[in-house]
Amino acid sequence: MSDQLEMPGMPKRLFSCTPSKLATFADCPRRYRFAYLARPSPPKGPPWAHNTVGSAVHAALRSWYELPVEKRTPAAARQLLYSGWSRAGFRDDEQAAQWRARAAAWITDYVAELDPADEPAGTERTVGATTEALALSGRVDRIDRRGDELVVVDYKTGRVPSTEDEARGSPALALYVLGVRRTLRRPCSRVELHHLPSGTVAAFEHTDRSLANHVRRAEDIAADIGTATEALDAGADVDEAFPPVPGQQCSWCDFRSSCPTGQAAAPARETWSFLPPEPVPADG
Structure with missing residues (x-):
């Protein structure tokens, strides 16, 4: 430099x-x-089991949206998770199998509440933006269309449900908002953390001030x-x-x-x- x-x-x-x-x-x-x-x-170091779970869920949801609309069923999501599963990081095969079943239940329940015909503006979409000092880029789990605006959706599979404070305070989500605005040229202010284990959503509406911070x-x-x-x-x-x-x-x-x-x-x-x-x- x-x-x-x-x-x-x-x-x-x-x-x-x-x-x-x-x-x-x-x-x-x-x-x-x-x-x-x-x-x-x-x-x-070695892979971590909780990352294996998160990666499998993210990959299955991305692949689910790549299916034709008529094939976007809970059963299909479950099968996608099974086919992409890894035992990396788990104690043994038994623990890996237990967590595969648990993650499959999460994703089955989650997609059962989705409208298969509701096409996202992007899944695993790379977006970018510039500031006075930075050239930012990042990959968003999902970008939803809500009327005239776009919404940043981030999947979570951790121990505890996400909170509004987490959504508000996440630097990544804020920078994704800027990236979506610049890359897709559409209004975007809302970020959502979808916690699959609990079926809860934590959201925050960014303002120009919060983004500037x-x-x-x-x-x-x-x-x-x-x-x-x-x-x-x-x-x-x-x-x-x-x-x-x-x-x-x-x-x-x-x-x-x-x-x-x-x-x-x-x-x-x-x-x-x-x-x-x-x-x-x-x-x-």
């Missing part, structure tokens, strides 16, 4: 990023360096990335430019095996430990 000369009067080079890239640096600059700057990148924070993070990168290029110590931020999150960091600081900060977790507790059978 520092070796690029900028001619007088030329526009400043925009920082290309995704919400995930910005969040990685905000969480831990060392993890950012491992993921985006180090070449070769350090090896990542998210953009300002994103640009601040990008500026910090630029400063750190320039310091590294100028010969600064790598761990001073991109320091670790140790904490409980080190238990599940992808680069834990390459980070002694993270290993000392927290014990490693089992790859299935983020799955919600399994129901305890009733006595008798």
Whole structure:
């Protein structure tokens, strides 16, 4: 970055990023360096079962919308989930099978409430936008048409139902709104978190002010990335430019095996430990 000369009067080079890239640096600059700057990148740890569940649900819903309208049935969604299932990250085959059945129930119930003929404006759609400092891009799970406006829909499969605070505070969802507006040239303000396990929806209507706040924070993070990168290029110590931020999150960091600081900060977790507790059978 520092070796690029900028001619007088030329526009400043925009920082290309995704919400995930910005969040990685905000969480831990060392993890950012491992993921985006180090070449070769350090090896990542094993897959996590909860990510396997989420990926399977997302893929099945995307494929469901790719079917002809008359074939968009709950049974089809269930079969799509089965066909794309993986046991990566689970304790054993039995646990993987239990979670496949549970995820299949979620997706069956979810699509039963959808109108198959209600065609989204996009599924797994990449959108982009620019600000004064950023060239943003990201992939939206689903973009719904609601009258004259578009709505950003994000699927969730985590432990607890999503909340309005989560919808309001998500940098990714806010940046997706900007991307939808710029890419599809349609009004967009509403974001929704669809939590499949509970069948609940958490929503928020963005305003110009709320979006501006998210953009300002994103640009601040990008500026910090630029400063750190320039310091590294100028010969600064790598761990001073991109320091670790140790904490409980080190238990599940992808680069834990390459980070002694993270290993000392927290014990490693089992790859299935983020799955919600399994129901305890009733006595008798």
